[in-house]
Amino acid sequence: MSNSGLACFIFTTHTRVMLKHRANAMVQIECISNVSNAHSWTCMDLYVFATPYQVTWDYYFLSREHTIEFNAWEEKAEFEYVKNKGVSVFLMQAGMLGTLEALWDVFPLFTNTGWGENANLGFLKKHMGASFQTRPQPWVTNISVDDLHSGDFLAISKIRGRWGGFETLEKWVTGSYAGHSAVCLRDSEGKLWVGESGHRNEKGEDVIMTLPWDEWWDDVLTQDDSNSHIALLPLHPHLRAKFNETAAWEYARSSEGKPYGYHNMIFSWIDTLDENYPPPLDAHVVASVMTVWNQMRPAYAANLWNEALNKRLGTQDLALPEILVETEKRGSSFDELLTIPEQDDWVYTDGKSTSCVAFILEMYKEAGLFGPSASSIQVTEFTIKDAYTLSFFENNSSRLPKWCNDGDNVQLPYCQIKGKYRMELPEYNTLDPYPHMNERCPSLPPKYLRSANC
Template identity: 75%
Template sequence: MGGAYNLKLLAALSALVLLLAASRSFLPGLLEAALRAPVLPRDLLPLLPWPVAQPLLRRLALRGAADLLPSFVGVAREPGDGGARAAEWKGACFYDNRAWMEFHNGTDGGLGGGTLHLETNKAHSWTCIDLYVFATPYRVTWDYYFVGREHTLDFKEWESEAEYEYVKRKGVSIFLMPSGTIGTLRALWDVFPLFTNTQWGENSNLAFLKKHMGATFEERPKPWVSELNVDDIHSGDFLVLSKIRGRWGGFETLEKWVTGAYAGHTAVCLRDSEGKLWVGESGHENEQGEDIIAILPWEEWWDFEVKKDDSNPQIALLPLHPDLRAKFNETAAWEYAKSMDGKPYGYHNMIFSWIDTISDNYPPPLDAHVVASVMTMWNKLQPEYAANMWKEALNKRLGTKGLDLPEIIVESEKRGMTFDKLLTVPEQDKWVYTDGQSASCVAYVLMMYKEAGLFDPIASSIEVTEFTIKDAYSLNFFENNMTRLPVWCNKDDSVKLPFCQIKGRYRMELPGYNTMQPYPHMNERCPSLPPNYNRPRNC
């Protein structure tokens, strides 16, 4: 039934294309079609039954998650005397494309609307399709084209005078799904399982990180959970976790890819005045399902990670160097930990630890234009989420209060600062948001280190909210003499790591571990492009 239906659909689509091409307005498209390549099988995969399409999808050489990211190709503006030229670019299907804007006068004092004209030519096959996203700071929409001709996209009425003025000056941004229909489907096939709490999901996360980051995931000898002696764990010892399945596994995989970190979560150990061991963690899920900052008894934290955490975390303990341990001010650390206990996870500054440069932190085809369009979409769909993730943080960077995303973009440009430049303004540890000081998992640990004196004497010139997890474990704060590691540390593994892996089937890798001496304004201007994540000195 499904196969017959798809064949009928394919025949109907073919007939429709020929019928349209026979009409006068489509005659240029018909002439162009004669010069196209024959039908390409990959263009027809979406119409095939899934059991047939699935193995073919797997064989296509595509970039995976990157195929889900729209690529900025240009801006459609209104042509005029001395005005902007039509935007031109090469598409995934049509190799010759042009776009421009036309404005319409409003009635009864209205703002009017506009029409975006998009001309497509020189398709590489008869059956390919180009997918586009169109965005202003006030709206996001999309369309697709499979016939070579002039297409139109109508904006019936501008949402506000601010949108009208913005489009008049800046135009409508155009984004291409660079892999077309089949590439997008293939990317969905690659990315969807990352978030599933299944063995398929775990295998997909491992495969993604191997492919895009060069991770190895060598299997460790059993036991995969260490028989550790908690007496060997001290205040300030760093915990890094790598979750590889389920919701958090998928999120961490993408986070690792864009930041270059080989771990996705962190926590820190603390001993109280009676010697009891605790774990401080930003990102603990409470009974209401909220991610908060919490101080947990070691036994409770460890029992959860070993027996209940369905993300299958790989966990390593990074002991502080003896000199840093002697310097660690437990009293100040506890004061900070208690002041943050129960506060929300630090979503406000999470993405800004990653974005340091205008162009060298975005895996292609991601760029600041795409970030702005995604922010616009989320601003419409989930305004509270958008406020947590970036709106308040962007206001901090401008010194403003309460501006919504479109107003932020306009205000930034009024000041002569492009939006991509605004994103790179360093986060400041002293900023206080409406729900308090914001600390992601790694910022929480490093703020504790800062309060405990580990960054002295340059602490005032260090903004730890600019650090990624990779930046944190690269600090030369940790034990560098393997003979001083606890006797139970990696005792059953023939490969002697410079840290203690205490849980996990796969051997953890932390490239650059324990190598970076702190310096003023550290990690405020650092590139992080995969797959090598090279960074200049003192970036």
Template identity: 70%
Template sequence: MGRVCRIGICMLVFLFVQLQTYKHVYNIFYKEVIALVVDQVKQHGISVFLMPSGMLGTLMSLIDVLPLFSNSAWGQKSNIAFLQKHMGASFERRAKPWVATINPDDVHSGDFLALSKIRGRWGGFETLEKWVTGAFAGHTAVCLKDEDGKLWVGESGHENEKGEEIIVVIPWEEWWELTLKDNSNPHVALLPLHPELRAKFNVTAAWAYAWSMSGKPYGYHNMIFSWIDTIADNYPPPLDTHLVISAMSMWTRVQPSYAANMWNEALNKRLGTEDLDLYEIIAETEKRGMTFDHLLTIPEQDEWVYSDGKSTTCVAFILEMYKEAGILGPLSSSIQVTEFTIRDAYMLKIFESNHTRLPNWCNNGDKQLPFCQILGEYRMEFPHYNTIEPYAKMNENCPSLPPTYERPVSC
């Protein structure tokens, strides 16, 4: 059996405090933590977490995560090792050149861009995102062509001059130049739509949707809810709902505006309430005889409008555009794309299925890939790519446990 931490939140608190660089930050955080612990004990008693590796082993495992965020060869090696160990990723090195010479004439409106970063701040974040969701990519964008045949990129999560993550529509050349300059060693794949669906793609509707969303913030409100579908089967050990609520509670104390943006509004939507903070949400949940872990699993609804407008993550932005453009046909009204992870998106059976129709410039002669890899030193892989026909209520109740990420039919 494992050893016991008397108050479960202490484990996270202890680690976070050790990582503080400046004394004043430590002191502020320490006071917040003490208040949080006292409140937690008063309201809910003592929480107990069993740690099979013991306190020291658990802390050492958490500290192993830190190198993932290093923007160095060490950081890249750490991310690769983590994904190989926990997801079975292969990371086969590609033949040079690692950058494709792209002919924009061969790229069409609706073609999907999948990105994977493997070093630095975003590389580390994407690695953890991949681990919990099962996706072998960490970011997405979509191609659009205007009436003059000029190629553009629509993207939710583009960093502007102020450092804000927003939705943009920018020329392909600008997007590609920024991608090539990115020091997180991005890998990029172009996933062309199937020709039959490309012929149905309503470009006018797609552009109208893209411009209506341009400038809006990235979909922080529903980011975690595309991942959490089940009571217990979306949390890779040692994560669980108790740890999630502890983390939510801690961040609510330290950064209340961040917490309101990330989950409070979304949880209020699920309860049909307004402006409740996290603790009031928990109280309301208990009053209704509902558990908090069940509240987290209630599906996101595409029509929900938040305080700053509709909220779409990078992949939800693209799939919502697909709905507007007719790609999902009559199923559009019965599919909530804000419930989709990146893995869910690239598994959709909507992409080119005949590799002989792929452009000559993609994959540098590597015929093993069913899509176009246009950047990166390692071969990208998307298990179960292009295999699942869309269906009603898709991805509303899907588990995602590593390392196999088995997915029941029609979940």
């Protein structure tokens, strides 16, 4: 491992293999690390040592030699892998103060308190440059539902509690200024509904549901404790005229009750080898987090990424360690595997994997909004930012509903209908769809610059 500019110490390592004469001929590997020349008295480096089957770590406070031992192997394949490839070693947040600061930044994000809400706002201001300007009251708009139409997009941002914390991290890594989404639909009798992937049903499951607007809106106002902020993004009249409601409803009904698309959630974020990971993240950190999670909650690991990784390899039922070994056997790497684009027609054990935004964009596909590009676009590769930057929405503020942004001294190009803070959607409504859109895009904070036609 090369020395990182973030490190407190100068770090060198070598591996020593020792044979233990036991009945099962167990082989022990020691990683001998030497750290020296600390930058300051507060120095503390956290190094993670990982194989495809297990992860361990060590904190280094003192300049001296340190030893990490791997005394047992999960399988023979693990020993063969380490013998040929070695143990992966990488540096986490440098410095005692830096480590404590990082923990202090992240821990309160998930608490359902005023402290937690302020922590989410502070994190997004610090790491994304978000402003969170306070809007004039009322913070809930008196909506005329007659002005809402099929295909209108609902961008949702939660800033408190478990989902608020999760969305904050999602926003940070993707550059999205919203963390959830839903879509409006009118039926043949003119009744307004909301389609949403990720709605919590009576069993506590996150599924795809289509609810009457009144029921959905009442739930937002009375049951949601995440302090959600919501913006209505009306479709452009030209696209509204093209929107095939019959096809959209057929898709919505065929998706009803199916699970939220956890399988491919991280893959809409990761498109490149090294331009999607805000420091201190990288593909090695992702692999190690997956390894730890695989040991703690194997069923959840299979749902979150194992099936998707098998799809990328063209294999079936390989566990994460086997996936990592198979990737190396093919002369590839885990960071390359993560960048393989998701395919909309992949079917998982519980059906197609459809996140909140993929559900909406697949409906747009079925309704004819992507036109001739539809067959060459994988909507499961889109983040929420990728959705609201599509040039699908109203671009003439004079055609927005009269109640839109009522009372606000800043006229947004969309209608914020809930929330204390003004919602920002950078690059809103700016990109025409094109083949293979959003399959190779960088997303590094704080500017989240994207390359042309990525």
